[in-house]
Amino acid sequence: MASFAKPHAPRFSVDVYQNEYLHEGGSEVNAVVTVTATGGGTAGTAPGAALGAAPGRGPSAAVAVMVDCSGSMDHPPAKMRNAQDATAAAIDTLRDGTHFAVIGGTHVAEEVYPGGGRLAVADAVTRDQAKQALRRLIAGGGTAIGTWLRLADRLLSSADVTIRHGILLTDGRNEHETPDALRATLEACAGRFTCDARGVGTDWEVKEVTGIASALLGTADIVADPAGLAADFTRMMETVMGKEVADVALRVWTPVGTTIRFVKQVAPAVEDLTGRRTEAGPRAGDYPTGSWGDESRDYHVCVTVPPAGIGQEMLAARVSLVVPQPDGTVQNLGAQGLVRAVWTTDTAASTSMNPQVAHYTGQAELAQVIQKGLDLRKAGDFDGATAKLGRAVQLASASGNADTAKLLAKVVDVVDAATGTVRLKTRVAEADEMTLETRSTKTVRVKK
Known part of the structure; x- marks a missing residue:
């Protein structure tokens, strides 16, 4: 973990959570990158x-x-x-x-x-x-x-x-x-x-x-x-x-032969940033994150690396933070996180899914199935809607996303949350359906 600070500005830090171990021939590397800004000189005191x-x-x-x-x-x-x-x-x-x-x-x-x-x-x-x-x-x-x-x-x-x-x-x-x-x-x-x-x-x-x-x-x-x-x-x-730093970008560098599959914000809400990349020199790209005060956000970075031999290790990606300067250059905020890949014959190590990655993979799927389920319901495909919204109930329950679970319960009758068994309600208040759709991308943080 690295951090950066200047007077009256937040200190940024980057933490990487991943299972770096890959099986023989494995090539997909997933990591959750937590970016935290703390200690701003004015956040929380000026507003109101x-x-x-x-x-x-x-x-x-x-x-x-x-x-x-x-x-x-x-x-x-x-x-x-x-x-x-x-x-x-x-x-x-x-x-x-x-x-x-x-x-x-x-x-x-x-x-x-x-x-x-x-x-x-x-x-x-x-x-x-x-x-x-x-x-x-x-x-x-x-x-x-x-x-x-x-x-x-x-x-x-x-x-x-x-x-x-x-x-x-x-x-x-x-x-x-x-x-x-x-x-x-x-x-x-x-x-x-x-x-x-x-x-x-x-x-x-x-x-x-x-x-x-x-x-x-x-x-x-x-x-x-x-x-x-x-x-x-x-x-x-x-x-x-409370915002103190504008136009912060997540800069992701990858070595030769590595491909970025996606970069998504996954907390406090799901937002796919993959298509917003701007090139930032050889093998590096910037992904916009907007303005920051004292806060923490999580990003899911997925890259494909060229397979290597058992026991070999490589740097799959390096994540840092930059902000643009008036003269057209960028200031590197000093905070940096490393995503690694290590090939092993240890099946238990290579098949274990990191808890943060597993949690946010489920939260991203939760947002997708809610949107798809509501779209199918509007289109009159009630069987398809029931299946998707049932999966949403199952995911919300498993991940502890109580707020989304409550919103889903206004659209479906939950028979068994653990298995995702639900029935569509025959009458749903328009405000309840719109609230579920609008807030479907909001996530809960993984329990560390």
Whole structure:
């Protein structure tokens, strides 16, 4: 394990968990890489209580809050009021000195506050002005989320700050632009800012909201009851205010002849990073992880190595952490982990699965079978849905993922969790089904 620290920044460490032993002719190497950031100088102190904090406490940050103002936000009228209250609560959580803006989203994007193509700087006066501007929002128009994100990108990029983050709230489907247009926007914004996305009520499309959060390395969730928005927005903003290092990348180096099969974040949620690799010199690639505060995440790295003779050992991969610098170079954070391969005739050693690898392999499968089961249920294939969701119940039970098990129990009647024997419920509340789908990728940490 190695670590790196600088004043007022987290110390990063990397730990590797694996069974390095391969049988004769074996070539697949799996490892769980735990990255931990601790000891940041400001994380946890600035958010919430930061209303009177001096500017400059904590890293510089810019936040854009995108509020759905389409016509459906007026059905019922309390929905828009809750969105206004939630955005006001988020604004109250901003640290003094944070740059911020509020965007009203319909089929076009409007600068609600401060306007003029610029960002405000948080203090008592600008917070009050922003909350007054929120009260003037009215619902009307369509939904074109890509226009909201592009305006957020323009505003966020206008500030010379360390952390750039968006919070997006929608209550409906993205009906006023094509899927290709939204996809192009997400590709253009990826790596420029992170974004948390929330769906309120039950009339929005889960795959749209989770796709936005996934592309922009943020979180996605459902707020089925609009009354819960203020608490959710406050928690989100507190987390943003705790971020201290932006654009951290997992750099994976492999020797000649080695192929990377995949790199996935597996905790706190499953996110496949394999296709997001950018080349970083000979035999090395960078995988984006977004912004960090004091926190820990797990990554599953799988590589294929050329088989070697019994007793031989090789370095299968080297994992480190880097952050980009203004001059186009990268700073290596010093933390490093080594993935090894050792060939043996000891069958017990080579067939034993590392507990961390086994746990997260199951968690990744859990996310997949939930998604597939719900898709089959919507398509009317009830036998297929029962089989997939039964497997999900079995995996959730075996891994101790109690939260997912509770969500599954609202969609299926569990006969025997250990064997995955279930019956589909004949009636399922739409909010329960959407909650299961939205949260299906959330995982539990392996018990060390």
